[in-house]
Amino acid sequence: MNNRGLLRRSVAAMAAVLAVTAGLLTPAGPALATEATQAGAIANESTAEPAIELEPEHGRGNTVTITMTNGIGLTARLNITIDGKDSVWTAPAPATTAKYTIVASYGATVTGIVRLQAVALKSGTEVAWGGNWTVWGQPAPPPAPPAAPVAQTIYVSDNWDSGSAAKTLIFSGWDTGRSGSTIALQRKDAGGWKTVWTSPQLASTQPEARFTAYTFKSEGSASFRALLINAGKTLATSSPLTLSYRRQPTYVVALPGGSLGKPFSTANGRVAARTQWSQAYALNYDLTNRSGHLQEYRGGKWVNLQTLTFTKANKYTAVAKTPLTVGTVTRKYRVTVDTTARQKSWTSPTSTIEHVDPARYTGYKKASYDYMKRYCPNQVITLIPGTWSYAWSPSRQIQIATGLPDQTSLKFVSLHECAHILSYKVYADNYSQLANRMNAIYGTRTAPGVEQLADCMASAMGGDLRRSGYRTTNCTGARADAARKILAGKKP
Numbered sequence: 001m002n003n004r005g006l007l008r009r010s011v012a013a014m015a016a017v018l019a020v021t022a023g024l025l026t027p028a029g030p031a032l033a034t035e036a037t038q039a040g041a042i043a044n045e046s047t048a049e050p051a052i053e054l055e056p057e058h059g060r061g062n063t064v065t066i067t068m069t070n071g072i073g074l075t076a077r078l079n080i081t082i083d084g085k086d087s088v089w090t091a092p093a094p095a096t097t098a099k100y101t102i103v104a105s106y107g108a109t110v111t112g113i114v115r116l117q118a119v120a121l122k123s124g125t126e127v128a129w130g131g132n133w134t135v136w137g138q139p140a141p142p143p144a145p146p147a148a149p150v151a152q153t154i155y156v157s158d159n160w161d162s163g164s165a166a167k168t169l170i171f172s173g174w175d176t177g178r179s180g181s182t183i184a185l186q187r188k189d190a191g192g193w194k195t196v197w198t199s200p201q202l203a204s205t206q207p208e209a210r211f212t213a214y215t216f217k218s219e220g221s222a223s224f225r226a227l228l229i230n231a232g233k234t235l236a237t238s239s240p241l242t243l244s245y246r247r248q249p250t251y252v253v254a255l256p257g258g259s260l261g262k263p264f265s266t267a268n269g270r271v272a273a274r275t276q277w278s279q280a281y282a283l284n285y286d287l288t289n290r291s292g293h294l295q296e297y298r299g300g301k302w303v304n305l306q307t308l309t310f311t312k313a314n315k316y317t318a319v320a321k322t323p324l325t326v327g328t329v330t331r332k333y334r335v336t337v338d339t340t341a342r343q344k345s346w347t348s349p350t351s352t353i354e355h356v357d358p359a360r361y362t363g364y365k366k367a368s369y370d371y372m373k374r375y376c377p378n379q380v381i382t383l384i385p386g387t388w389s390y391a392w393s394p395s396r397q398i399q400i401a402t403g404l405p406d407q408t409s410l411k412f413v414s415l416h417e418c419a420h421i422l423s424y425k426v427y428a429d430n431y432s433q434l435a436n437r438m439n440a441i442y443g444t445r446t447a448p449g450v451e452q453l454a455d456c457m458a459s460a461m462g463g464d465l466r467r468s469g470y471r472t473t474n475c476t477g478a479r480a481d482a483a484r485k486i487l488a489g490k491k492p
Contacts (some may be wrong), residue, residue, distance in 0.1 A: 391420035
């Protein structure tokens with residue numbers, strides 16, 4: 001194998017080197033040589049002892065690099081022995097610099113052992129020798145045949161956004177660097193193909209071209225093909241492509257995080273009386289400004305409650321709000337978008353919303369609400385079995401456990417869950433931001449920072465901290481400051 005690690009080198013005996021005393025300047029031409037001699041110019045040769053070495057190349061290639069120092073005027077030669085047969089390679093010209101390198105070829109034609117030695121010559125006489133090298137020679141691979149010319153080709157494809165006003169047709173073509181070609185797009189009409197678009201001329205450095213060529217102005221079907229043309233001659237014709245354009249139907253998405261257009265899905269089915277739940281709706285795949293409505297099912301029919309306007313200026317979004325109610329009632333809502341000359345109407349799924357009046361709470365639920373209503377007025381509360389209570393975002397609703405042992409515990413837990421609701425409001429339901437900030441202030445050794453915050457807020461609201469389920473005991477310093485700021489509606 002031809003690599004340095006497996007090369008075997010032996011040192012040849014070095015012959016005495018003849019001292020160089022004089023010589024002629026290498027002539028640039030006959031006339032100049034004569035002038036140089038007449039001027040008595042000294043020879044452009046080295047007076048130091050010359051040396052020559054070679055370095056075999058790794059891998060295939062059958063070449064070595066010969067390096068000669070102090071050899072100005074000397075000629076490099078490579079002695080070659082392959083399978084017992086001797087040959088030489090001689091540099092085409094003498095060295096002209098003190099350090100001179102040249103690549104020599106030993107031209108192995110079969111795989112086998114090759115012995116090499118570099119020699120420096122002065123007027124055909126050997127004056128310096130390099131060491132002997134033994135390498136494993138391999139024939140160089142034959143040159144690859146020239147690549148076959150690429151045939152001129154062209155094809156048509158469609159690329160479109162179903163929400164746009166028109167479907168866009170694109171095409172690509174290859175002209176193998178031929179300058180001056182153009183691409184023509186044709187549509188099939190009754191009786192034949194009609195050119196509907198022609199590209200600019202392709203440059204010789206532009207073997208591939210990609211163009212937007214045609215748009216559907218309205219829904220429908222058509223067949224297309226493309227021609228690659230040069231000097232009036234058609235070089236290639238694409239296969240026909242039949243396309244049908246049908247717009248994606250309009251639909252509305254409730255934002256943020258709502259289901260596909262279902263009204264007030266983030267309210268989790270309950271809204272406090274005397275309050276309104278707001279939710280934005282984004283109109284998708286629209287072409288023009290549109291109007292719509294929030295509707296309530298009343299008396300066996302749908303009644304418009306609010307007009308929604310979707311415009312390009314507001315990014316086709318509108319905000320719907322539940323109506324103000326008194327008492328506890330259950331109502332059904334939906335969102336509609338009106339039809340236009342080019343667009344069909346759209347109707348959302350129906351939502352059932354229970355409007356809950358906290359003033360009507362009784363029993364255990366009323367007791368819990370009375371503890372928190374100063375800080376969390378109009379709070380939606382539901383009861384669940386067990387001893388664990390919860391506050392949810394983004395619905396901002398509270399579930400109170402019915403298995404708490406006494407009123408002191410109920411008070412503290414009610415205030416603790418109310419504290420969560422207040423913190424959700426301050427951080428606009430960005431729970432990650434809230435959690436990261438509270439972990440930085442309260443730490444996480446005994447409980448997550450948001451739970452320690454709620455405990456300290458509950459204590460500041462009058463709850464007995466000893467009833468904490470998270471063993472929070474320290475509500476002083478920065479911890480107390482954070483609790484007070486959240487209670488005041490500010491971020492700590």
